[in-house]
Amino acid sequence: MNLHILSSGPAEPIGSDSQGPVIIAFLVFIGVSLLWVLTLATQEDNPERLYTADRSLSSVFNGIAMAGEQMTVINLLAVPGGIALFGYDAFTVAIDYVVALGVLLLLAQKIRNSGLYTLGDLFSVRVSGPGLRIAGAVVTLVIAIPLLMVQLRAAGIVTALLIGISSDEAQVLCTVVMGCLVAAFATVADLRGTSFMQVVKVPLTLVTLAVVTVLAVNRFGWDPGSLLDAAVANSREPDAYLSPGLWTQPGSLGPLSTISDHLVMILGTAVAPHLMLRISTALTGRGARRSMSIAAGLNGAFFLLLTTTGFAAAAVVGSKSIGAVDANGQSSPMLLAAGLLSDGSAAKVTLITVMACVAFLAALTTVTSVTFAAAVSIAHDVFARGKRRHTDIGEVRALRLAVALLCMGGLSLAAATHRYPIEFLVVFSLGVAASCVFPALIYSFFWSGFRRRGLLWSVYGGLLLCAVLTFFSPVVSGTEYALLPGVDFHWFPLNNPAVISVPVSFLLGWYGSIRSPENTDSDFGRFEYRILTGRSPD
Numbered sequence: 001m002n003l004h005i006l007s008s009g010p011a012e013p014i015g016s017d018s019q020g021p022v023i024i025a026f027l028v029f030i031g032v033s034l035l036w037v038l039t040l041a042t043q044e045d046n047p048e049r050l051y052t053a054d055r056s057l058s059s060v061f062n063g064i065a066m067a068g069e070q071m072t073v074i075n076l077l078a079v080p081g082g083i084a085l086f087g088y089d090a091f092t093v094a095i096d097y098v099v100a101l102g103v104l105l106l107l108a109q110k111i112r113n114s115g116l117y118t119l120g121d122l123f124s125v126r127v128s129g130p131g132l133r134i135a136g137a138v139v140t141l142v143i144a145i146p147l148l149m150v151q152l153r154a155a156g157i158v159t160a161l162l163i164g165i166s167s168d169e170a171q172v173l174c175t176v177v178m179g180c181l182v183a184a185f186a187t188v189a190d191l192r193g194t195s196f197m198q199v200v201k202v203p204l205t206l207v208t209l210a211v212v213t214v215l216a217v218n219r220f221g222w223d224p225g226s227l228l229d230a231a232v233a234n235s236r237e238p239d240a241y242l243s244p245g246l247w248t249q250p251g252s253l254g255p256l257s258t259i260s261d262h263l264v265m266i267l268g269t270a271v272a273p274h275l276m277l278r279i280s281t282a283l284t285g286r287g288a289r290r291s292m293s294i295a296a297g298l299n300g301a302f303f304l305l306l307t308t309t310g311f312a313a314a315a316v317v318g319s320k321s322i323g324a325v326d327a328n329g330q331s332s333p334m335l336l337a338a339g340l341l342s343d344g345s346a347a348k349v350t351l352i353t354v355m356a357c358v359a360f361l362a363a364l365t366t367v368t369s370v371t372f373a374a375a376v377s378i379a380h381d382v383f384a385r386g387k388r389r390h391t392d393i394g395e396v397r398a399l400r401l402a403v404a405l406l407c408m409g410g411l412s413l414a415a416a417t418h419r420y421p422i423e424f425l426v427v428f429s430l431g432v433a434a435s436c437v438f439p440a441l442i443y444s445f446f447w448s449g450f451r452r453r454g455l456l457w458s459v460y461g462g463l464l465l466c467a468v469l470t471f472f473s474p475v476v477s478g479t480e481y482a483l484l485p486g487v488d489f490h491w492f493p494l495n496n497p498a499v500i501s502v503p504v505s506f507l508l509g510w511y512g513s514i515r516s517p518e519n520t521d522s523d524f525g526r527f528e529y530r531i532l533t534g535r536s537p538d
Contacts, residue, residue: 023163025353030181030360037185037193047384047395051376052117052280053192059287061199063294066278068198069369070097070269070299071205073154073362074426075306080336081329083310085319087231087241090310094303096262100269101299105292107270108279110445112288113534117280118373119273119437120381123459126444126527127452133381135459139436140273142463144374146425148367148410152179153418154330155363158356161325161334172418176411178363183407186368187400191281194368201361202298208358209305211351212333215340216312230315236323241314260499261427267502268430271437274373285534312336328423333359367407375402420483424475427496428466435462435501443509445531448524454513462505469497 057065075097082090116122120136156175163170220226235241244258269275282288313322313332316339325331337355341348379399436459443450443458469492470476478488494500530536 021349022353022356025349026356026360029353029357033197033361033364034181034185037189037197045393045396047380047392047399050190050396050399051277051380053190053195055281055283057192057195057281057283059282059290060294061195062278062282062287063291064202064298065195065198065281066275066291066295067298067302068202068365069275069278070101070295071201071302071362072366073151073158073359074366075303076205076359076362077154077158077330077333078328078423079303079306080310080313081322081332083307084231084313084317084322084332085236085329087235087314088244091307092244092262093265094307096265097269098296098300098303100266101292101296103266103270104275104279105289105296107441107445108288108292109285110531111276111279111441112282113285113531117277118377118380119276120377122276122444123440123455126450126524127455129452131456132452133385135456137377137381139432139459139463140374140377142432143273143429144370144406145410145413146422146429147370148406149414149417150423150426151363151367151370152182152411152414153422155179155182155360155367156414156418157330158334158359158363161331161356168419172415175418176415178360179407179411179414182364182367183404183411185364186371186407187404189368189372191277191372194365194372195281197361197365197368201358201365204354204361205358206298206301206305208351208354209302209309212337212340212355213305213308213312215351216308216316216336219316219340227315228311231311232314234314234318234320236319256499257494260494260496263502264427264431264434264496264498267434267438267498268432271433271441272430273377273433273437274369277373277376278369285531309333309336316340328421367410371403371406371410374406375399378402421481422483424470424483424495427475428470431466431470431496431498431501432463434498435466435505439502439505439509442506443513447513449513450509451513451516453516454509454511457512458505458509461508462501465501465504466497469494469500473497 079090079094082093111122114122114125116125118136119140120133123132123136153171153175155178156171156173159174159178160167160171163174217224217227220230232238232241279288279291282291310332313329313336317332317335322329322332322335325335334352334355337351338348341351376399379395379402383398383402384395439458439462440455443454472490473492473495474482474490475495476482476490477484478490479485482490526536
């Protein structure tokens, strides 16, 4: 389905009678949040302690914060938006995110026990030599920058809804304003301060979504079946709404495309750099594993509520009305909150305000986490490893400068590409993580024969394959929903290359290792003992 034809013009989703109080309350919340950020900011001069919050966060606290890492503004807005517009296909995406935490649960204890926290560190855990940390930094940036662009754009869409103007110009302006606020926050924040923000965000998000869900189900006489029937009836294509294929456009390879979509969402999400940095804050490896269990439970509830919110938005607002505001449905939670209660009521103003605050907090914490992880990689793996000797204070300054540059770069790209359908960049980022990071971690932790050549071939081969196949895929050209719909140079039939790039990356890692002139690793047993127990062998 063409995303562009869904957008039929601007709309006023909030209502003029509610805009004033909502905007005032929203601005007050932003001001309080930024002031709180300043109180949480530390002046830590020790880079290691700054990067990992001194590895002092309890299992429960870190588990809630880890759950917050998945409550991104994209998930909060795009998942229910996708369900409202395209039904079944977006529902399966929500399941993939929960499964991804299960995959990370299997790796969390090993990552924490290794004592490492950046991709450069993890790439160097088993092999040595030049280029490994640079490879880690390159992959981290390729993953982070597209995520920043899409997250900042989503924040701009929500803010434009609050002021009652959903035109492209208003959304670009709101994206710039919100991006500058988020950049100011990210520049002074650290992992400990961000963790406190995440812990506040999780219950606020869950309670808000639960209230919206209860109001929606109550509207249909407490009958979920009636709600689902209304969602189907109010969708653009009722006959296809609960069937696969309405959104994903699987193309000529059918089930292979579906497998690729699930593969990229599960594996890519599980090994995102900012999640691995979060794991490093746990006290112990067992604590990291317990944190992941807590996060998985909370995120299960989160995505269940998002799913209900998506179907409720289709039932109450209707797919056509949602598509009239924005083509990707990211306005659907706000529109649903506005449509559940009577105009001008205090309850409606409160609900819309809280939903907007949740979206802002999601954007604030997500952009900060992704940016901080990328900046840590630059400062720790590139700046601190240069030929010149640097002090701890110099490394911290390099971190802050990298955060500011990344935020400004992501914001500039988000504003410049606002008129283009760039949501596929999220899948591209996850595809790079699945193809470049996941095979390297599996080989590093479980194969004694893994070598430097195998790692570099796997990482750079997977990255090149992802870039080339994505460029020549239907998401860039040749289809109505492509980045460049007016031209056609695609020859790769799938929307993402994970089903090809992940196995090839594993193959390159294996072949490069067996062709490496390096000797067999006689210390693998000692390394295995360390990642299993968290202690060095005597």
